[in-house]
Amino acid sequence: MSAELQDLYQEVILDHNRRPRNFRAIEKGCKAEGFNPLCGDRVTVYLTVDNGVITDVSFQGSGCAISKASASLMTESVKGKTIEEVQALFDRFQRMITAPAETPIDNLGKLMVLAGVRQFPVRVKCASLAWHTLRSAVDARDEVVSTG
Amino acid sequence: MGAIRLDFPILRQRIHGKPLVYLDNAATTQKPQAVLDALVRYYAEENSNVHRGVHSLSGRATDSYEAARETARRFLNAADPNEIVFVRGTTEGINLVARTHGRTHVGAGDEIVISEMEHHSNIVPWQLLCEEKGARLRVIPVTDAGELLLDEYERLLNERTKIVAIAHVSNVLGTINPVADIVRLAKARGITVVVDGAQAVAHMPVDVQALGCDFYAFSGHKIFGPTGVGVLFGRKALLESMPVYQGGGGMIGRVTFERTTFADLPYKFEAGTPDIAGAIGLAAALDYLTAIGIERVASYEDELLTYATGALREVPGLRLTGTAPSKASVLSFVLGDVHPHDIGTILDREGVAVRAGHHCCQPLMTRLGVPATARASLALYNTREDVDALVAALHTVEEVFG
Numbered sequence: 001m002s003a004e005l006q007d008l009y010q011e012v013i014l015d016h017n018r019r020p021r022n023f024r025a026i027e028k029g030c031k032a033e034g035f036n037p038l039c040g041d042r043v044t045v046y047l048t049v050d051n052g053v054i055t056d057v058s059f060q061g062s063g064c065a066i067s068k069a070s071a072s073l074m075t076e077s078v079k080g081k082t083i084e085e086v087q088a089l090f091d092r093f094q095r096m097i098t099a100p101a102e103t104p105i106d107n108l109g110k111l112m113v114l115a116g117v118r119q120f121p122v123r124v125k126c127a128s129l130a131w132h133t134l135r136s137a138v139d140a141r142d143e144v145v146s147t148g
Numbered sequence: 149m150g151a152i153r154l155d156f157p158i159l160r161q162r163i164h165g166k167p168l169v170y171l172d173n174a175a176t177t178q179k180p181q182a183v184l185d186a187l188v189r190y191y192a193e194e195n196s197n198v199h200r201g202v203h204s205l206s207g208r209a210t211d212s213y214e215a216a217r218e219t220a221r222r223f224l225n226a227a228d229p230n231e232i233v234f235v236r237g238t239t240e241g242i243n244l245v246a247r248t249h250g251r252t253h254v255g256a257g258d259e260i261v262i263s264e265m266e267h268h269s270n271i272v273p274w275q276l277l278c279e280e281k282g283a284r285l286r287v288i289p290v291t292d293a294g295e296l297l298l299d300e301y302e303r304l305l306n307e308r309t310k311i312v313a314i315a316h317v318s319n320v321l322g323t324i325n326p327v328a329d330i331v332r333l334a335k336a337r338g339i340t341v342v343v344d345g346a347q348a349v350a351h352m353p354v355d356v357q358a359l360g361c362d363f364y365a366f367s368g369h370k371i372f373g374p375t376g377v378g379v380l381f382g383r384k385a386l387l388e389s390m391p392v393y394q395g396g397g398g399m400i401g402r403v404t405f406e407r408t409t410f411a412d413l414p415y416k417f418e419a420g421t422p423d424i425a426g427a428i429g430l431a432a433a434l435d436y437l438t439a440i441g442i443e444r445v446a447s448y449e450d451e452l453l454t455y456a457t458g459a460l461r462e463v464p465g466l467r468l469t470g471t472a473p474s475k476a477s478v479l480s481f482v483l484g485d486v487h488p489h490d491i492g493t494i495l496d497r498e499g500v501a502v503r504a505g506h507h508c509c510q511p512l513m514t515r516l517g518v519p520a521t522a523r524a525s526l527a528l529y530n531t532r533e534d535v536d537a538l539v540a541a542l543h544t545v546e547e548v549f550g
Contacts, residue, residue: 040520064488064490
């Protein structure tokens, strides 16, 4: 197995794929549906916001290990943060997964396990689908977003 | 067949340091040197517009373009070269039929029959037509193995059925549909039959007269030719009766601001400067395949498919989707609960190119109860070694996902 593959499919990612965290619906709150028409990946992100702070967040859907693990890790890392903090985090996350290989990246804590994605440009959309969907749930637009 | 690989320059390269094992032929095929040479020769020696100029180059380009039409006629065993319309590909061929023949023959309450295994390109044009006309789309169901239920098909046919549109070979299941039987049942009721031949022509002999269909469409790039060119065969009487598709140069008889008369077949359907180089490249591909012998290709691939089916069945946790007895060139599969995308990425690192996803067949994926499949699809240059490399790479997937 190549080093890049080992980087991409780290144990943490495989674990979040097998046992996704916050994999449930939230009855009262906002939600948005994300869809990648190229591959058929689907994710629904649910959240409750109180006073500008994300008090609960969850997701459901089907997709590859990268998209599922990314959604799972995202729910863990945005809970308790303000909308502004989440937006800033998304921007940094997006920079991390699209940065040229071998360049230094920001410390994004747990989310750094997804840095290996940058060596697989065709998989960037898998990692960012849940985040785009989160953003539209925050906007409470309740519509299907597409990363195709 | 072993030396055939050498005719395809792209297959010599390495991907991530591993020899390229190209198993995505249902998406597009690679091009032999003969096709690349034909394209270069055309642009270097003959490039000119067709059917326009009085000068020598235009005459040569026209001769080559029309010779390509004759090559395509021979390849499909059509009765007349005027039954061969050059289009951009299968998709445009089907859209052409839907927008011309379809619009004049389908009305409110009429029905169009397709199948559950169709590619989006043989669903959406008919759906658009149905919406426009208030017509109804009826769907032939498939079995778990991936075969059409012919009894159900026959039951769907009635006096409101105007068109049957069906894939010759499924791009997901590999099923070879009994097109001649499908045509016979439709023709007995005077129904027009359109065949999507995109996945068939590179793998088996096709004789449109023996099939008896009214229209047959295929894409050049799936049969070792260039992208951007394809063929629509249509029975002459039908093509003559159809309204024009696009308006423009080349398809006219006489134009005044009051009215326009249209050119004869097949130019009536070829508005604007066609993909001249593409048609010439496609003819080179058809000649290449004919020289090897399409029967020989079919039997070689059949043997390779049997070998690959056996080898994949040995992979723990692998389930083939599409196990019809009459099958060609396609192996779709799922592997435990590993998502096909992850399979695709890992195989790529081993130099093995497969397709992962819904393959433009979302309704079929729903029927099969899977969000996506991984698909290895064969062509004449593939070998048992390629299949072995695929199997070895699948073991790497197991290693990662354990």
